[in-house]
Amino acid sequence: MITIIYRLLFLLCLALSVLSAQAEDRGPKGVVRVGIFPFEPLNFLDGNGVAQGLYPDLLRKIVKDEKWSVKFVPGSWAEGLERLQRGEIDLILSVAYSPERAEIMDFTFESVAELWGQVFFKPNSKFKNINSLDGQRVAIMSKDISGSNFIATAEKLGVHCKITEYPTHAKVFAAVQEGIVDAGVAPQHFGLRHAREFNLISSSIMFSPFSIYFASKKGTQHELLSHIDSYLSNWKKEPDSFYYERLGYWLGNRSLRTIFPTWVIYTFIFGFVSILIFASFSVILKRTVNRRTRELQESEERMRLFFERQIVGMAITSPEKGWIQVNDRLIQMLGYSRAELACQTWEKMTHPEDIATDLAQFNRLLSGEINEYSLEKRFIRKDGSVILTNLSVGCVRRADNSVNFIVALIDDITERKQAEEELSNQKKLFETMFNTITDGVVIxxxxxEIRLANKGMENTFGYKPDELLGKRTEILYADQDKYRQTGMTVFGNNTQKQGDQYITYYRNSKGIEFPGETFGAKLFDEKGRWLGNLGIMRDITERIRQENERILLQKQLSHSQKMEAIGTLAGGIAHDFNNILAAVLGYAEMVQEDCPVGSSMRVDIDQVIKASLRAKELVKQILAFSRETEIEEKTLQPALIIKEAVKLFRASLPTTIDIQQKFEPEVGQILADPTQIHQIVTNLFTNAFHAMEETGGTLTITLKNQELTQTDLFNEPNVQPGIFVQMAVTDTGSGIAPEIMDKIFDPYFTTKEVGKGTGMGLAIIHSIVKRSGGFISCQSSLGEGTTFRVYLPVHEAAAPPEAETIPVNLIQTGIERILFVDDEEMLAEMGKTMLERLGYRVTVETNSIEALKIIQSQPDRFDLVITDQTMPGITGSDLARCILQVRPDMPIILCTGFSNQVSEEKAKIYGIKGFAMKPLANKDLAILVRNVLDGERRED
Incomplete structure (x- = not known):
């Protein structure tokens, strides 16, 4: 039996030593904040604001030889409780114990004083006992134990009072004195000292004795309370201790004046001395007895303190009596009060999945097979939540080996297990992330020397992670220079640099070198010691290729933007030139009308008109080059477009290059967009020019019909047999190398130097021809020249009727009123003259805004409006829309030399009846005006 007890005590002491090691250096340190409230003579502030009373004297004595000090924080009793719960103070004085307060506060085991609650009246009050207070007004201090006890006592006796709360006992007495209430409740010792100050008397109504303690917020100051307990315990064992001296001083009723006769005082003194002598004799006898039991009592006290102050839950139970004792930590851990826990069974608080294991071990303990056991077990708290614990159970047995009582230690390891699980999850997450990184990573x-490598190393270098462990990173670099360079840049021992990013060359497991981007960083522990290095390596071969391609595309875009700018410039020049040409052609035609047929002046002016018409066609070619229009396929003769392209290109070629044209008669028509055919010819001419730029030579273009069979089209499976128009462009330049012949139609492929080509010309030609149902081929020999052949299918369609030439003297005239709007004064005056010669009444306006005002003010003044498109203020198309809002049936003709904003189709959508491109010949203008006016009449 003794052996078992010693084993259990050894187990408890071992746990104590472990916990003590964990709690090393704990205990009161620094300044302890103490809440003090007016509660004479136990604690209060004097006139100088100094803490006085029994409690302050005891605390000052306790801290006298300690390494901590006390700071008193004054306030009311209610304020002190609130500050304690907010953690603004560490300790509060004069607290009476109650089960409710024990839920939120810890108390010293040793009380400081024992007090009674008492009721106080005015001297002339008629109240004799507590029953006489039924229905009366009674004052209590807020949250005071005396007041709570009075209310509870009155309720038990069926006495119902009107309770009023005040912050201090002094205010309670003041309310009684002033007649606000009929009676006041206070601790007996307070009333004996202060009742006379308020002209009150104590009644015979005394109730509920209670003890008062030091207290702290629940679970925060166990060491501090234990420290105070040790002093109080030792003091109480010595009758002449500091505690009893201060207790007699403060509770000795020093302030009361005697009102008794002298003989009574002497009698009292004699009796007191007799009692004191008897008490001294009793104390001597008690000391003799206590001397033999003191060691056991001290041991029991230490064990009690050990039990209550444990940071793990502890319980003492027995098979017969159930719960015997539990400590505060277990109560806090399980969430039950002591009374609630007494009603709970061990099985009800055990997780269902753990009952069988725990019960099996417990039965082995009861049977005597074992004396102790430990296991991990889940408990169910009062709120239903689950906590994981380390449960250690031991027992003390009787002489017959049956279990007398059981001691259980319960350590809540929920947070620790969660932390371990989280750490494990983080480790798994790290491993997953580490191995899913596509780049190579080493530590x-x-x-x-490589200590850890991810699976990305196999993707990047071809090495499996295990193959690299223990090897130096030197094997990953292309050469020793690269290895040394990165080592000095990032990982040198003498550098403080912790990380860097750099470009270098690596070598994979097959010995192939490749460019790589690496981020390297030093790794340090929490004390700043260098542990090793981290390297993240990426193969950037593809990125460099894309970067080079991006640079090339940027150059091509720049060239494209340059060409677009040239096209825009060409369009602007064409517009201005058209205006000049319109004036030249218009006035020349008017002079022609006035010259006799056959005269030398008529011959000269005919040449002027002929040259103007040729210039007009040249401007059309410039506009075709500059405009970005949608594809508009139509039946056409390719020879006409090719000839115009040759004329346009001839001026840009040096005289060292000769152009020869070989066109067969009766070449078939094709279905194509004229602009795209023009583009094909221009691109082929440009390639031929570049091939002969330095040496000169001959550029030959041929055009003929050719019938192709299925056999001829063996290499062009998507092209249908039939008759094709073959256009061939041949140069006598340097030729094309055989190894690049298959790439010449690839986008962006070019052998020309920077600035002479984008690599898109042949690709564009290939796309246009393929879309038209044809194909293109190339034949070339180095040093002998190159021939490109374009095959386009013949499109059989009825030829458009030839335009009928209308003699000038048969041109219809009219007498209608016309508003002619053009910001160029010369063109405006010419238009007026031309129209007036045809009989029309013309009003000229060079400001489009003023023209709109005229129409708005006089909508029916004109029969027709002719307007230019490009004008400041309001464009021609906007002017037309505004006019049609005023007069929807107004006929309008829109003229333009060049505009990306308007076309004949858009003009019709706007409601414009006629559309003309400048320069406009006299007869064309006359016919257009007449058609628009006569068309309006036919609609009417």
Whole structure:
């Protein structure tokens, strides 16, 4: 039996030593904040604001030889409780114990004083006992135990009072004195000292004795309370201790004046001395007895303190009596009060999945097979939540080996297990992330020996992670220079640099070198010691290729933007030139009308008109080059477009290059967009020019019909047999190398130097021809020249009727009123003259805004409006829309030399009846005006 007890005590002491090691250096330190409230003579502030009373004297004595000090924080009793719960103070004085307060506060085991609650009246009050207070007004201090006890006592006796709360006992007495209430409740010792100050008397109504303690917020100051307990316990064992001296001083009723006769005082003194002598004799006898039991009592006290102050839950139970004792930590851990826990069974608080294991071990303990056991067990708290614990159970047995009582230690390891699980999950997450990174990642020691490598190393270098462990990172670099360079840049021992990003060359497991981008960083522990290095390596071969391609595309875009700018410039020049040409052609035609047929002046002016018409066609070619229009396929003769392209290109070629044209008669028509055919010819001419730019030579273009069979089209499976128009462009330049012949139609492929080509010309030609149902081929020999042949299918369609030439003297005239709007004064005056010669009444306006005002003010003044498109203020198309809002049936003709904003189709959508491109010949203008006016009449 004794052996078992010693084993259990050894187990408890072992746990104590472990916990003590964990709690090393704990205990009161620094300044302890103490809440003090007016509660004479136990604690109060004097006139100088100094803490006085029994409690302050005891605390000052306790801290006298300690390494901590006390700071008193004054306030009311209610304020002190609130500050304690907010953590603004560490300790509060004069607290009476109650089960409710024990839920939120810890108390010293040793009380400081024992008090009674008492009721106080005015001297002339008629109240004799507590029953006489039924229905009366009674004052209590807020949250005071005396007041709570009075209310509870009155309720038990069926006495119902009107309770009023005040912050201090002094205010309670003041309310009684002033007649606000009929009676006041206070601790007996307070009334004996202060009742006379308020002209009150104590009644015979005394109730509920209670003890008062030091207290702290629940679970925060166990060491501090234990420290105070040790002093109080030792003091109480010595009758002449500091505690009893201060207790007699403060509770000795020093302030009361005697009102008794002298003989009574002497009698009292004699009796007191007799009692004191008897008490002294009793104390001597008690000391003799206590001397033999003191060691056991001290041991029991230490064990009690050990039990109550444990940071793990502890319980003492027995098979017969159930719960015997539990400590505060277990109560806090399980969430039950002591009374609630007494009603709970061990099985009800055990997780269902753990009952069988725990019960099996417990039965082995009861049977005597074992004396102790430990296991991990889940408990169910009062709120239904689950906590995981380490449960250690031991027992003390009787002489017959049956279990007398059981001691259980319960350590809540929920947070620790969660932390371990979280750490495990983080480790798994790290491993997953580490191995899913596509780039190669290694971690090395300070000697650059690989300690960890991810699966990305196999993707990047061809090495499996295990193959690299223990090897230096030197094997990953292209050469020693690269290895040394990165080592000095990032990982040198003498550098404080912790990380860097750099470009270098690596070598994979097959010995192939490749460019790589690497981020390297030093790794340090929490004390700043260098542990090793981290390297993240990426193959950037593809990125460099894309970067080079991006640079090339940027150059091509720049060239494209340059060409677009040239096209825009060409369009602007064409517009201005058209205006000049319109004036030249218009006035020339008017002079022609006035010259006799056959005269030398008529011959000269005919040449002027002929040259103007040729210039007009040249401007059309410039506009075709500059405009970005949608594809508009139509039946056409390719020879006409090719000839115009040759004329346009001839001026840009040096005289060292000769152009020869060989066109067969009766070449078939094709279905194509004229602009795209023009583009094909221009691109082929440009390639031929570049091939002969330095040496000169001959550029030959041929055009003929050719019938192709299925056999001829063996290499062009998507092209249908039939008759094709073949256009061939041949140069006598340097030729094309055989190894690049298959790439010449690839986008962006070019052999020309920077600035002479984008590599898109032949690709564009290939796309246009393929879309038209044809194909293109190339034949070339180095040093002998190159021939490109374009095959386009013949499109059989009825030829458009030839335009009928209308003699000038048969041109219809009219007498209608016309508003002619053009910001160029010369063109405006010419238009007026031309129309007036045809009989029309013309009003000229060079400001489009003023023209709109005229129409708005006089909508029916004109029969027709002719307007230019490009004008400041309001464009021609906007002017037309505004006019049609005023007069929807107004006929309008829109003229333009060049505009990306308007076309004949858009003009019709706007409601414009006629559309003309400048320059406009006299007869064309006359016919257009007449058609618009006569068309309006036919609609009417």
């Amino acid at each position: 090395t020691n300070t000697n650059r």
